[in-house]
Amino acid sequence: EAGVAQSPRYKIIEKRQSVAFWCNPISGHATLYWYQQILGQGPKLLIQFQNNGVVDDSQLPKDRFSAERLKGVDSTLKIQPAKLEDSAVYLCASSKAPSSDNPYNEQFFGPGTRLTVL
Amino acid sequence: TQLLEQSPQFLSIQEGENLTVYCNSSSVFSSLQWYRQEPGEGPVLLVTVVTGGEVKKLKRLTFQFGDARKDSSLHITAAQPGDTGLYLCAGPKILSGTSYGKLTFGQGTILTVHP
Numbered sequence: 211e212a213g214v215a216q217s218p219r220y221k222i223i224e225k226r227q228s229v230a231f232w233c234n235p236i237s238g239h240a241t242l243y244w245y246q247q248i249l250g251q252g253p254k255l256l257i258q259f260q261n262n263g264v265v266d267d268s269q270l271p272k273d274r275f276s277a278e279r280l281k282g283v284d285s286t287l288k289i290q291p292a293k294l295e296d297s298a299v300y301l302c303a304s305s306k307a308p309s310s311d312n313p314y315n316e317q318f319f320g321p322g323t324r325l326t327v328l
Numbered sequence: 329t330q331l332l333e334q335s336p337q338f339l340s341i342q343e344g345e346n347l348t349v350y351c352n353s354s355s356v357f358s359s360l361q362w363y364r365q366e367p368g369e370g371p372v373l374l375v376t377v378v379t380g381g382e383v384k385k386l387k388r389l390t391f392q393f394g395d396a397r398k399d400s401s402l403h404i405t406a407a408q409p410g411d412t413g414l415y416l417c418a419g420p421k422i423l424s425g426t427s428y429g430k431l432t433f434g435q436g437t438i439l440t441v442h443p
Contacts, residue, residue: 313359
């Protein structure tokens with residue numbers, strides 16, 4: 211079974227530029243998450259999708275961050291314009307929908323995109 | 329707010345030593361998960377503990393869930409350099425009585441095992 215795919219793996223941009231990240235979840239996983247992870251810290255949830263609908267985006271800085279999952283499969287996360295403090299690893303994760311098949315919401319993570327904003 | 333606090337934040341040991349990492353909360357969790365994240369990779373799920381007092385073993389790793397389901401520990405016996413990484417605990421966050429499956433993560437413990 212293929213894992214969660216993310217691209218690019220690394221990105222360096224200057225502040226005020228725009229950047230986009232792409233995620234392809236595990237086939238059949240209805241739930242998709244974008245996390246921001248500052249170096250040496252735990253992941254912080256930015257947005258959660260159930261199929262193509264947003265379940266939780268309470269911690270997404272909506273003035274500069276946007277995300278979409280139009281067909282309920284792939285997803286993109288965009289930052290426009292980027293700030294220095296956006297430097298982090300952006301992780302995508304997927305899981306089966308919370309159900310008897312996945313009672314504890316076990317999530318599968320991609321390798322992440324390391325963003326450096328100069 | 330359901331917070332998970334991990335300790336220690338950093339751990340640097342020699343190969344062959346034993347260690348314990350702690351994950352504590354003032355809130356009750358229905359389950360807790362432990363993940364390991366190696367440099368340049370995403371977190372990988374190691375185990376999920378569900379029942380208060382539960383002990384699970386994964387080779388040299390022993391996971392325990394507190395009786396009151398507010399804390400958990402990870403014990404590694406005879407650590408090896410391959411155990412190096414960031415260890416994260418995580419638990420499901422309850423939203424208005426309905427769980428959407430959102431996880432809250434601890435800040436992690438960075439473990440370095442020197443040969």
